[in-house]
Amino acid sequence: MIRPDAPVLLEIRDLQARVEDQPILKGVSLTIRAGEIHAVMGRNGSGKSTLSKVLAGHPAYTVTGGSVHYRGEDLLALEPEQRARLGLFLGFQYPVEIPGVSNLEFLRVATNARRSGKGEEELDTFAFEDLVKERLQVVQMDPAFLERSVNEGFSGGEKKRNEILQMALLDPLVAVLDETDSGLDIDALRIVAGGVNHLAGPDNATLLITHYQRLLDVITPDYVHVMAAGRILRTGGKELALELEERGYDWVDAELAATERAPAEVV
Amino acid sequence: MVAASLSTPPVAAARSGWTTALLAAAPGATGADALAATRRRAAEALQAIPLPSRRDEAWRFTDVSALTALSPSLLEASAAEMPAAADGSLRLVLDGQGDPLEGLALPEGIEPISGEALEELLGQVLTATGSDQLWPVLLNGAIASRVLALRVSGTIAPTLELVSETGTAAGVLPLRLLLVLEPEASVEVLQVHRSAGANLTSVVLEARLGEGATLRHGLLAPGHDAGCLLATLAVEQATGSTFRSVSAHGGWALGRLEPRLVQREGAALSGLKALQLADGRQISDTHSQMVFAGPDGRLEQLHKAVADGQGRSVFNGAVQVPRAAQRTDAAQLSRNLLLSDRARIDTKPELEIVADDVRCAHGATVSRLQLDELFYLQSRGIAADQAARLLLRGFCEEVLQELPAAARPWQPLASLLGEGRP
Ligand SMILES: Nc1ncnc2c1ncn2[C@@H]1O[C@H](COP(=O)(O)OP(=O)(O)OP(=O)(O)O)[C@@H](O)[C@H]1O
Ligand SMILES: [Mg+2]
Numbered sequence: 001m002i003r004p005d006a007p008v009l010l011e012i013r014d015l016q017a018r019v020e021d022q023p024i025l026k027g028v029s030l031t032i033r034a035g036e037i038h039a040v041m042g043r044n045g046s047g048k049s050t051l052s053k054v055l056a057g058h059p060a061y062t063v064t065g066g067s068v069h070y071r072g073e074d075l076l077a078l079e080p081e082q083r084a085r086l087g088l089f090l091g092f093q094y095p096v097e098i099p100g101v102s103n104l105e106f107l108r109v110a111t112n113a114r115r116s117g118k119g120e121e122e123l124d125t126f127a128f129e130d131l132v133k134e135r136l137q138v139v140q141m142d143p144a145f146l147e148r149s150v151n152e153g154f155s156g157g158e159k160k161r162n163e164i165l166q167m168a169l170l171d172p173l174v175a176v177l178d179e180t181d182s183g184l185d186i187d188a189l190r191i192v193a194g195g196v197n198h199l200a201g202p203d204n205a206t207l208l209i210t211h212y213q214r215l216l217d218v219i220t221p222d223y224v225h226v227m228a229a230g231r232i233l234r235t236g237g238k239e240l241a242l243e244l245e246e247r248g249y250d251w252v253d254a255e256l257a258a259t260e261r262a263p264a265e266v267v
Numbered sequence: 268m269v270a271a272s273l274s275t276p277p278v279a280a281a282r283s284g285w286t287t288a289l290l291a292a293a294p295g296a297t298g299a300d301a302l303a304a305t306r307r308r309a310a311e312a313l314q315a316i317p318l319p320s321r322r323d324e325a326w327r328f329t330d331v332s333a334l335t336a337l338s339p340s341l342l343e344a345s346a347a348e349m350p351a352a353a354d355g356s357l358r359l360v361l362d363g364q365g366d367p368l369e370g371l372a373l374p375e376g377i378e379p380i381s382g383e384a385l386e387e388l389l390g391q392v393l394t395a396t397g398s399d400q401l402w403p404v405l406l407n408g409a410i411a412s413r414v415l416a417l418r419v420s421g422t423i424a425p426t427l428e429l430v431s432e433t434g435t436a437a438g439v440l441p442l443r444l445l446l447v448l449e450p451e452a453s454v455e456v457l458q459v460h461r462s463a464g465a466n467l468t469s470v471v472l473e474a475r476l477g478e479g480a481t482l483r484h485g486l487l488a489p490g491h492d493a494g495c496l497l498a499t500l501a502v503e504q505a506t507g508s509t510f511r512s513v514s515a516h517g518g519w520a521l522g523r524l525e526p527r528l529v530q531r532e533g534a535a536l537s538g539l540k541a542l543q544l545a546d547g548r549q550i551s552d553t554h555s556q557m558v559f560a561g562p563d564g565r566l567e568q569l570h571k572a573v574a575d576g577q578g579r580s581v582f583n584g585a586v587q588v589p590r591a592a593q594r595t596d597a598a599q600l601s602r603n604l605l606l607s608d609r610a611r612i613d614t615k616p617e618l619e620i621v622a623d624d625v626r627c628a629h630g631a632t633v634s635r636l637q638l639d640e641l642f643y644l645q646s647r648g649i650a651a652d653q654a655a656r657l658l659l660r661g662f663c664e665e666v667l668q669e670l671p672a673a674a675r676p677w678q679p680l681a682s683l684l685g686e687g688r689p
Contacts, residue, residue: 056646059638084648096643100661106644109657113648149661166647 001202002222006033009071009174009205010055016065016230017054024050026230027066032174035202039216039241040209042227043249048209049093051227052178056090057083070174084110085117089172093179093209095159098150103162106150107132107169114170135168138195156183164195175199176207181215193218213245228252233259286313286406288339289439293410300412301385302443309408312400319402328581328613329552333520334495337467341410342438347461349432356457356673358428359415363440367415367429376423377454380416380447389414389445392473396501396527396558403497403525407471411441420449426673427456433494435464442470450477450505457485457671461682462494462519471499476508476535484512485671489682490519492547500526506534506561513669516551517544517573517683523552533561533592539568542666544683545578545610552581559592562622566597571666573659574603574610585617586627593624601631604662606655659684 010032017025024047032038040048054061055068057080068075075083098106111131112122123131136143139161151159160180167175177196181189196219200206208219216224216238224240225232226249233255234240290310294300318335319326344362352358357374359367368379380388393399415429433440448454460468468488476482488496496519502510516522528537543551551574557566572580580603588595601614616629636658644654660680667679680686 058642080645081648081650084646090646096639098640098661100664101657109649110647
């Protein structure tokens with residue numbers, strides 16, 4: 001839902017970042033307002049996950065230029081856990097397995113961290129179990145997954161559902177979902193997309209990183225961005241995704257070459 | 268180290284002086300108890316050899332100066348507070364002096380061994396496992412005047428919980444245990460050894476498993492910065508028997524565990540799961556030895572260690588597969604977590620394989636906390652230090668969860684990490 005007067009939740013300006021000595025993000029600009037759903041598409045290796053991890057504060061990436069403001073606050077000055085507590089959520093492309101740490105306990109600690117970030121009271125184990133049982137239904141997940149170690153031995157699709165379960169518990173203001181649709185069977189895709197739609201509201205925003213139109217058939221984006229070589233090369237409405245589906249990314253090379261020749265031009 | 272006395276004697280003399288002083292404090296060979304003969308032999312042997320030093324291969328990484336800093340006397344029993352025993356646990360409190368069986372009704376199938384039977388059995392498994400001349404065993408033998416010896420037949424429902432608590436008292440507590448499992452017998456035994464001060468818990472367990480017998484064994488030993496633990500676990504297995512041990516020790520100035528197993532005719536199952544922790548200037552050591560004296564034997568061994576601060580972790584896992592031990596299937600894995608730049612981990616498999624038709628897998632990893640795991644937790648609002656604690660806990664729980672249920676009231680993880688101590 002586009003409302004020009006809605007508050008800006010995330011303002012990314014000319015963001016540049018590298019890993020070790022290799023520049024990866026080369027000037028990303030993006031404004032996200034409350035109520036909006038953005039989709040980011042682009043070839044493998046174009047920098048989509050890097051963008052998501054820089055936003056979440058992954059220590060392997062160094063920001064070398066530009067700025068990110070989250071509800072007016074300098075996001076890059078915050079520790080990863082502070083960002084999460086303030087309502088930024090990253091759904092991982094590759095959720096991490098943590099042997100020996102119970103999923104239920106992990107979810108409880110995370111939920112309480114977020115609650116304290118919202119100035120709410122922490123939940124005791126009983127209250128939390130009630131909450132988690134209710135939220136499990138959003139992703140139609142078997143409670144048995146709560147008893148297991150975080151993501152350990154989960155199938156690809158189960159890991160993604162666990163990510164959405166976390167999103168449902170953490171009640172984010174800005175959710176960045178990195179290929180949450182990949183590896184899902186048709187039913188799971190419907191469930192996950194249903195979950196995202198269910199959680200999307202006028203006060204929060206979603207940034208979907210995806211390769212496929214099929215997700216955007218179920219979650220209608222307000223904006224579609226195409227990333228290439230560490231930049232957003234083009235922005236359009238939902239029809240841009242359909243166009244990509246038809247034309248592929250060949251046009252990207254020509255356009256990239258053009259922008260490289262005229263570096264001053266703002267894309 | 269600050270010497271307490273003004274004149275500092277030469278180190279070697281001071282060390283053997285420690286043994287001599289301890290022997291002088293012990294009941295000696297004159298007692299009329301069942302262990303008098305053992306004490307005399309052990310005392311002689313002990314005095315003939317020097318203290319373990321770094322020149323001994325088996326003690327290369329394990330400095331015993333924390334031990335010789337202790338008072339060379341026998342520990343006076345002190346009343347210590349213990350958590351209530353778990354349901355289904357039969358707790359025997361060992362203080363080296365009183366009779367742990369006094370006033371207790373042993374369940375059917377367990378009976379004490381005494382008299383000639385005891386004299387004949389005592390030390391047999393130590394000899395069979397090549398443990399009888401180990402320094403910690405000699406030390407124990409030279410000063411222990413009591414043995415808890417039990418014969419088990421049939422299936423025993425309650426867990427036998429053998430507990431010692433040295434508290435803050437000074438000195439040495441020697442504990443001697445003997446278990447004989449008749450064929451097809453099955454029992455669970457949990458050892459708990461705690462300390463809160465500058466003392467040594469010296470424990471020697473001999474276990475003999477008859478054909479088809481099953482012993483589920485646990486050992487939980489949360490120590491103290493100034494305390495020492497020397498624990499030997501000698502196990503002889505007949506064919507078809509199962510021995511599974513889960514152990515966890517940590518927090519000791521010097522904590523050393525020596526499981527020594529022999530499958531007398533092979534065709535038995537041995538499982539060793541262990542966790543050890545070393546923080547501060549602590550040393551945590553495990554020297555395990557598995558001997559397959561016959562074919563078709565199996566070993567499953569997982570050894571995990573955590574070293575933080577300037578702690579030092581030592582693991583040496585010997586596995587002997589002589590020619591007679593065809594079709595042995597042995598797997599040994601050593602997984603180590605290094606939490607500080609000044610901590611040290613030494614881990615070494617020691618496989619001697621002569622038989623040709625065997626499967627012996629072994630591996631060792633040393634790693635730090637995984638950056639991606641930490642980040643994942645942080646990205647969910649969990650602060651870095653809490654995330655590190657969660658990961659550490661996860662690493663430990665893999666072993667701790669397998670301890671007998673009777674260990675739960677002792678709060679294994681919290682006690683090993685030294686949490687909640689006054
Ligand atoms: N930690 C890292 N170390 C080295 N190179 C990295 C690292 N992270 C990202 N890169 C490189 O940066 C580039 C962008 O990677 P990124 O994961 O952001 O791509 P992506 O757009 O998410 O691709 P995909 O669609 O395949 O998920 C790639 O060339 C990748 O190899
Ligand atoms: Mg990616």
